[in-house]
Amino acid sequence: MLSDAAVFKPRSDVRFRVVGDEAVIVRQEDAEVIALNDVGASVLSLLDARRSVRDVLEALLEQYDIDHESLASDLSTFLGELRDAGIVEEA
Amino acid sequence: MSYQKTVLRAWNENILFSALVELTYRCNLDCVFCYNDLDLRGKPLALEDYERFFRDLASLSCLHLALSGGEPLVHPQFFEIATKGRDLGFVLRIKSNGHSLRGRMLRRLKEEIDPLIVEVSLHGASSATHDRQTRVEGSFERLLANLAEMRELGLRFKINSTLTRWNESEIEGMFAIAERFGAPLAVDPDVTPRDNGDFSPLEISATPEGLRRLFSYGRTDDAVRQGDGELPTVDSKKHCGAGSSGIAVDPFGNVYPCVQWRRPVGNLHERSIRDIWSGNAKLEEVRGLSERVKRTLAGGGPGMFCPGTAEGLTGSPIPGLPLHPSQLSPSR
Numbered sequence: 279m280l281s282d283a284a285v286f287k288p289r290s291d292v293r294f295r296v297v298g299d300e301a302v303i304v305r306q307e308d309a310e311v312i313a314l315n316d317v318g319a320s321v322l323s324l325l326d327a328r329r330s331v332r333d334v335l336e337a338l339l340e341q342y343d344i345d346h347e348s349l350a351s352d353l354s355t356f357l358g359e360l361r362d363a364g365i366v367e368e369a
Numbered sequence: 370m371s372y373q374k375t376v377l378r379a380w381n382e383n384i385l386f387s388a389l390v391e392l393t394y395r396c397n398l399d400c401v402f403c404y405n406d407l408d409l410r411g412k413p414l415a416l417e418d419y420e421r422f423f424r425d426l427a428s429l430s431c432l433h434l435a436l437s438g439g440e441p442l443v444h445p446q447f448f449e450i451a452t453k454g455r456d457l458g459f460v461l462r463i464k465s466n467g468h469s470l471r472g473r474m475l476r477r478l479k480e481e482i483d484p485l486i487v488e489v490s491l492h493g494a495s496s497a498t499h500d501r502q503t504r505v506e507g508s509f510e511r512l513l514a515n516l517a518e519m520r521e522l523g524l525r526f527k528i529n530s531t532l533t534r535w536n537e538s539e540i541e542g543m544f545a546i547a548e549r550f551g552a553p554l555a556v557d558p559d560v561t562p563r564d565n566g567d568f569s570p571l572e573i574s575a576t577p578e579g580l581r582r583l584f585s586y587g588r589t590d591d592a593v594r595q596g597d598g599e600l601p602t603v604d605s606k607k608h609c610g611a612g613s614s615g616i617a618v619d620p621f622g623n624v625y626p627c628v629q630w631r632r633p634v635g636n637l638h639e640r641s642i643r644d645i646w647s648g649n650a651k652l653e654e655v656r657g658l659s660e661r662v663k664r665t666l667a668g669g670g671p672g673m674f675c676p677g678t679a680e681g682l683t684g685s686p687i688p689g690l691p692l693h694p695s696q697l698s699p700s701r
Binding site: 290291293294295296297298300302304306309311312313 | 371372374375378379382384386427430431432458459460483485486525
């Protein structure tokens with residue numbers, strides 16, 4: 279489980295755009311292209327090196343009708359996956 | 370959602386996803402078949418124009434930005450312009466002849482701009498052929514030295530080439546050079562007319578034998594170029610993303626559906642790209658023509674037909690038969 283106070287940002291070689299309700303991510307080091315769905319796009323847009331995991335969670339709770347506990351768990355898992363995939367890093 | 374589906378969505382919903390920007394028509398080489406209209410005049414875009422333009426592009430969800438020319442690196446504010454592109458989160462491609470990609474220039478490009486890829490031009494597998502096409506003595510040897518330096522520095526690059534009757538006998542050697550540097554080689558089978566309608570570059574178009582040689586080489590699947598930052602999309606009503614997901618801009622702010630389709634649809638000195646992109650009858654016409662090309666080719670025909678080049682060659686973007694070989698796949 280990630281710390282609520284952790285702050286994430288996209289890695290320096292990562293470029294992305296939100297296109298409609300999806301995110302297209304290009305990891306430049308290996309020219310890998312990854313697409314995320316609407317929830318993933320929302321999360322990625324919030325990882326700006328300023329917001330903590332707690333801030334991101336609160337912002338998402340305002341957007342999506344889901345209980346706090348489930349979302350917190352899913353967010354933690356997803357952030358771990360983004361980090362393991364080389365898309366984000368702790369700021 | 371896959372990337373292919375995102376591209377398809379961009380084509381179908383007219384989401385501006387990639388832009389090619391010709392920063393200048395100045396160049397440090399003098400290629401015989403250069404397609405640029407060197408007589409075109411106008412007010413060049415200034416740094417603040419590019420900044421505004423790039424901000425608008427980013428707000429339209431545009432991800433891919435290619436900086437081209439002429440030779441983009443000879444633009445006096447290349448690094449300022451490219452840095453703005455980087456800071457706004459674009460995936461950058463630099464389309465260069467490679468002549469000045471060495472030493473400090475090269476290190477600055479890697480450290481300050483960090484493009485996804487640099488595309489450089491190879492015109493032959495020998496000094497005699499390469500220098501004949503570039504009309505700059507020593508350019509072949511210098512390019513090979515620069516490629517070695519680029520590789521050593523870890524800059525991602527690919528090699529582009531246009532097949533001509535002068536270099537068609539060296540195609541195997543060109544692939545060998547690319548292999549030596551561990552870079553992909555994309556061969557454009559067609560020389561195209563200049564953007565001012567001058568057909569003289571076609572005098573060195575590859576011969577039918579040269580085209581057969583290229584296409585029988587067994588590397589054409591990955592050798593023939595695709596558009597900037599896009600994948601071929603078979604499920605769209607449109608033939609290509611020209612004017613639907615992509616645009617090209619010349620040094621004077623003229624906006625075109627793509628680098629091949631030189632039909633102006635607006636000028637950045639007069640209107641923002643946001644204004645040009647929405648509710649534009651000229652772009653709507655191009656999008657409609659792209660659908661018509663798709664329908665026309667549905668019954669069979671060349672998979673690599675380019676409506677933009679066809680319009681330059683014949684006055685019509687709609688394919689007719691029989692097709693001239695030079696109407697096949699002229700992506701730059």
